[in-house]
Amino acid sequence: MVGAKIKNMEEFAAVSGISRPTVSKYFNDPESVRASTRERIEQALKTYDYRPNIYAMNQNRKLTKNIGIVVPYLADPVFAELARSLEQRCLDAGYRPTLYSSHGVQSHENDILDSLRSLKPTGVLLAALGRASDKRVIEKFCADVPTVLFDSNVEDLGLAFVGSDNPQFSNLIVDYLCRTGEPPSFFEMKSPPNPNANKRRMGYIAGMEKMGFTPQIIQAEGEGWGIEEIGLREGYKALEQGAFATNTVLCSNDRLAIGFLSACYERNLRVGRGADASIRVAGQDDHPFSRFTCPALTTIAQDYESISRETMQRLFQLIEGESQERTATFLEGKLVMRESA
Numbered sequence: 118m119v120g121a122k123i124k125n126m127e128e129f130a131a132v133s134g135i136s137r138p139t140v141s142k143y144f145n146d147p148e149s150v151r152a153s154t155r156e157r158i159e160q161a162l163k164t165y166d167y168r169p170n171i172y173a174m175n176q177n178r179k180l181t182k183n184i185g186i187v188v189p190y191l192a193d194p195v196f197a198e199l200a201r202s203l204e205q206r207c208l209d210a211g212y213r214p215t216l217y218s219s220h221g222v223q224s225h226e227n228d229i230l231d232s233l234r235s236l237k238p239t240g241v242l243l244a245a246l247g248r249a250s251d252k253r254v255i256e257k258f259c260a261d262v263p264t265v266l267f268d269s270n271v272e273d274l275g276l277a278f279v280g281s282d283n284p285q286f287s288n289l290i291v292d293y294l295c296r297t298g299e300p301p302s303f304f305e306m307k308s309p310p311n312p313n314a315n316k317r318r319m320g321y322i323a324g325m326e327k328m329g330f331t332p333q334i335i336q337a338e339g340e341g342w343g344i345e346e347i348g349l350r351e352g353y354k355a356l357e358q359g360a361f362a363t364n365t366v367l368c369s370n371d372r373l374a375i376g377f378l379s380a381c382y383e384r385n386l387r388v389g390r391g392a393d394a395s396i397r398v399a400g401q402d403d404h405p406f407s408r409f410t411c412p413a414l415t416t417i418a419q420d421y422e423s424i425s426r427e428t429m430q431r432l433f434q435l436i437e438g439e440s441q442e443r444t445a446t447f448l449e450g451k452l453v454m455r456e457s458a
Contacts, residue, residue, distance in 0.1 A: 192218075210433070221250055223250060226251075241265075245270070277425045288323060291320075294458060298364070300328065306337050306344070307338055348374065399458040413456050416453050
């Protein structure tokens with residue numbers, strides 16, 4: 118790209134071969150990076166004749182170096198993994214991240230955003246409650262503070278968002294399960310705490326219809342984030358009642374599947390894909406513990422690293438005035454075949 122006009126810091130990082138967080142750290146404070154790295158960046162600046170948006174950078178220096186990371190429920194290992202990755206990327210870029218959990222409660226989410234506003238953060242990474250969020254509060258906050266939503270979106274607001282392609286998750290695993298055995302029933306919570314569950318149900322229905330099968334949805338009673346307990350209790354009940362039409366069950370998420378595996382154990386049902394197994398069980402997310410279940414859980418893996426990387430890149434662009442784009446990015450999942458299905 119020598120001779121081509123470098124439009125923003127992301128392009129400069131790509132052509133110079135230096136990570137985006139390191140480049141951002143250099144422009145905020147050249148002395149904060151190693152001398153050898155500083156020399157590489159300064160040589161690249163000469164080679165590509167790049168000059169950052171000084172006005173935007175000066176505006177940013179009036180702000181704190183704080184970045185807020187807000188999740189619905191920090192005890193959920195999926196959100197904990199996303200928060201861990203985002204936190205590390207903030208630290209690598211020279212920012213001070215602070216984690217908040219809204220505990221699935223709208224008023225808590227509103228209070229966190231109100232507190233963050235008073236702290237004047239450089240930016241915020243927000244996994245919103247989704248349907249349970251106060252849309253007016255979210256919209257106003259994002260208009261005032263550079264914010265990127267991740268994992269769960271707030272529909273119809275047109276905000277910057279990075280997350281998983283949830284219909285693709287279910288579509289992909291339905292295809293696998295139908296090709297390797299009986300078509301799956303879909304096991305979900307009747308009132309899921311995360312809005313992604315509804316998108317996965319839609320993906321399941323589309324996948325089943327594409328394969329020529331009639332969808333069967335079993336809904337578990339219960340609310341809140343005690344998802345494993347609900348999977349165990351309601352899964353046991355559904356098995357006892359013979360609610361599943363086939364010997365294959367696709368759970369809306371891995372936490373529900375972990376509870377359902379316990380229900381199968383208590384019912385003396387052997388789970389797996391071998392000839393001696395009674396039932397196949399699959400989940401979605403690649404929960405950090407899913408490979409340690411017995412048997413290990415077949416699932417669709419979220420691309421945690423790509424989600425956190427894309428989320429941080431979008432936030433940097435907003436912070437540094439390089440882009441005011443408010444589009445949504447959806448990343449596909451990958452099939453992880455283990456012994457449960």
